[in-house]
Amino acid sequence: MGQLMGSYEARNVNLDMNDNPTFDPHVGFNSQRKPREMKANLEDLVSAKIPRSRRDYCAHYLLDYQVCRYKHMPLVYKCAHERHDYLNCEHADYVLRMKEFERERRLRVREQRVAGAA
């Protein structure tokens, strides 16, 4: 719900929440940007039967959490540290995606402004 309210303005530039970035990743940046890479192996994920929706860029923390969980089950509270790591990574990923969205929106607004001035 919050995304809907926050992305309301983005409709002026035809940008929807689920769209991918369309501009070149290096536009506006001075330094080089690294592309993101998956740190978990696909076969590890498959053998741990992680659902497809959870196989994102933080999946290695998730795998550590699963390992710790099954080691300490049923006293799962002992895994709070691994859980905290995973949730932190997810949070960072969320913030990064938010920033990418905002960047995309600003670039489009700029493009419109440039096109309007010309």
Next chain:
Amino acid sequence: MYPSLNSNKMFFYFILFLSTLISISSNSWLGCWVGLEINLLSFIPLISNTNNMMSSEASLKYFLTQSIASINFLFFILLKLMWMKNFMLNNSISILINSSLLMKMGSTPFHFWFPNIIEGLSWFNSFILMSWQKIAPMILLSYYFYSKFIIIIIIMNSIIGAIGGLNQSSLRKIMAFSSINNLSWMLASLLISENLWIFYFMMYSFLIMILCLLFNSMNLFYINQLFFFNMNYGIKFLFLINFLSLGGLPPFLGFYSKWIIINFLIFNNFPMVCFFLIMMSLIILFFYIRIIYSSFLFNNLNLKWISIKLKNKQLFFYTLSSLISIFGIIFSTFFFM
């Protein structure tokens, strides 16, 4: 009671038996006719009983119709010999020969004598009239068969047997009309093969035998004689089983024979015949059930001087036959398959 071991009558029974065999196993049409004539001649003394005017009138009528039929039969055979010299199967002549044999059997449209006569016969004689007398004409019919004509006869037979029997109260007339109906089933089986006819005929005559002998030993001639107050329920149960079996209700024995005929009729593409047979069989079953139902429910006749009982030997025989009638289908699968 059972037919007495009267030596006079035994002579005539023997000749009756022999005549049918002559008629079946001859290899010329003349021999067939001879057999039919001897059949007629030997049956007349069996049914004529000078004590009773009904039975002597019945024997006279029987003589008249059967002799007309035999004369017709001889005439048409000779006509056929003259025209075709035993070679071809022509339609007009075969219709005439078939219809004279139908008159012999008591089939529609020549059936008016049949209920009339049977009213004057004792139960054993009527049993012979309904079962044994049909063997020779049926087999002769199968020699010179014209299907299209016989299909009309089958349908007419079934309708007449069903509708005519609805309004009767005399048990002998009911059995006569049911015999006409079963004649249509037998003719339908002749459409397919003779083996099938033998099968159906054996089942039918078994069921008729039980019923006729049961009626004979209880001396019942009319439906209202079934409403006796002190008649044992076991005996009524025997009636129930045998009537339902005769009507063709599963899982009794009578159903089995009808089922096989329906099966083969449909295989050989006679669905219309099948339809009529089944529908009229329903109506026949209706008035069987009417008889049984009322015999179980009405108990208003109270006899003071006669007690209705069956002796143990008879009861054993009837019960055994009814048992066959119930489980006959299962037994038959051992024998006929």
Next chain:
Amino acid sequence: MWMSSICFIWGVFFFFLSLFMFYWVIYLMMNNIVYFLEWEVISFNSVKIEMGVLFDWMSMLFMMFVFLISSVVILYSKSYMSSELNLNRFIMLVIMFVLSMALLIISPNMISILLGWDGLGLVSYCLVIYYQNIKSFNAGMLTALSNRIGDVLILMSISWMMNYGSWNFYFYLEFMKNDFEMLVIGGLIMAAAMTKSAQIPFSSWLPAAMAAPTPVSALVHSSTLVTAGVYLLIRFNYLFIDSYIINILLLLSGLTMFMAGISANYEFDLKKIIALSTLSQLGLMMSILSMGMGDLAFFHLLTHAMFKALLFMCAGLIIHMFNDIQDIRYMGGISLYLPLTSLCFNIANMALCGIPFLAGFYSKDLILEVVMMSNLNLFVFFLYFISTGLTVFYSFRLSMYLMVGDYNLMSVYNLYEEDYVMLKSMFILLVMSVVSGGMLVWMIFPYPYMIYLSLNMKLMVVYVSLLGGLMGYLVSVMKIYSLNKFIITYKLSSFLGVMWFLPNLSTYGLNYIFLSLGGKMFKNLDMGWIELYSVRGISLILKKNSIFYNFFHMNNFKIYLFSFIMWMVMFLFMLII
């Protein structure tokens, strides 16, 4: 001697069974094992009929909770139904109910689900009509027939599942999502779950079923019967994740949540308020399920079972103490005179509202946070949050009527709380209601949800709860002059107070038209035309024809002979021409 009573035996038996299930939950979760036992009854052409039993941690956990609540309820009913002559019959019905529920939980194929489902519907009917009066009869009819609709829909889905060769939907859900048949089956199952869990078109039976005895309400209408629909949808969850049809369920369950919350504020019957609160929470469960988060729905199902059963049992004790009166306007002063009961009641109410760190907090708060993180529209968002506020609203109102104030029934009174049998049962659930939330939230979420919200959105829950509490306080302080203010909102109140006229839909709406149509058909067809054409008509035709035919037989003999000749001549002519 009391040890040999049927309540004690079965209560203790179910309790130990529940502990046994708890062991299995831990074992299955630790080793990540699922046991699937199958017995093939017959395999014919392309259809395999088999009886299967599925033991995975979810079914074991649910069974543990069901057996725990049922053991507590049976022990409770030893004192509640002590004046009942046929207590054995009652306990037998409760046991049959529990067994049907257990059958439904452990079954992976539609036929055994149907057995459990039909068993649930039938036994709950027998339990609702247990007090044999007119009100119970009407309530039972409404319950049974609403449940029957669901049965019919499940039967239809069984016939659609014959396409797949066996009825073990457990295997087909993730693979066959794009089939048309699976879409139909999903739609039918969704509608069936909606009838059982009393969502919007079918929700009139749940408040009416409060005519049942209170232990029955505690067991059946709080945790087991109504959650059977939710459980079925949780099992079918993989089918609905990306489908379009689940939006209908989202809308209807959200509206159910909202409607039940509002209607609970207009009710003055204690058990009906608790029933409508159950309805509201069921709507919450269904709506979070329809957003794809089945594990959250399951979690809320379990914790809700605990505190709702506790609420019903407290209500039962209170009703006993108030001389079998269920109207809350007569009540007051419970916190002074029934301290332990009011302890249980308050904790259960607070758990329902979502007060932090009780059982309801973990499930409800997590649900609301996940809702805020996901992609919704404004209407559904408002439904969720306004319903949360309404929950606090009616809970506070109920507490105000019951606890605060004076006893309104009689002027000379003595309330006492010496019914230790009932209290002991309530304490077990009290402990579970406090502890189970925290216990479960660690165990059953292998993949944690990340929540990242701004301050105001996070505090929205608190704002709504506080607002609801304030409204609850204000509404329950009813003075004599506030009566003439009611006329202002008369039309709106008369719509909102009768559950948006849903009971009329289920009773009057269906009654008159169909019954009158059936009556007309009976008079016109069964006793009319069909009589003429098939029964009497045919027999009259046959009779007339037979009478006509018999004239031919009453003739002279030579007429017959002549007719024979005529027939033969006719046959010949037929041939020649």
